[in-house]
Amino acid sequence: MKPPICIICYREFFEELDEDKGGLVYFQKRKSDEKWEDEMRKEGFVGHPPYAEWFCSNHYESAKELKTLTISEALDILREKDTE
Numbered sequence: 362m363k364p365p366i367c368i369i370c371y372r373e374f375f376e377e378l379d380e381d382k383g384g385l386v387y388f389q390k391r392k393s394d395e396k397w398e399d400e401m402r403k404e405g406f407v408g409h410p411p412y413a414e415w416f417c418s419n420h421y422e423s424a425k426e427l428k429t430l431t432i433s434e435a436l437d438i439l440r441e442k443d444t445e
């Protein structure tokens with residue numbers, strides 16, 4: 362697993378210590394993500410899924426609302442929102 366650093370604002374946070382928590386959000390899998398999972402399963406590796414990212418408390422709620430999208434679509438929207 363990657364260390365918990367928000368993919369939008371790059372704020373580092375600690376899940377257990379944060380009062381209002383951020384967290385890991387799993388998005389819709391793309392074709393390449395399914396391929397990644399197959400490879401991992403075959404090799405018996407455990408890694409950070411390419412369709413999951415950390416979000417700090419500021420971005421966690423909006424990220425969760427977009428988890429029916431793929432990670433690339435969701436990040437585009439979140440980053441755009443963030444610059445407003």
Ligand SMILES: [Zn+2]
Nearest residue numbers: 367370417420
């Ligand atoms: Zn953030």
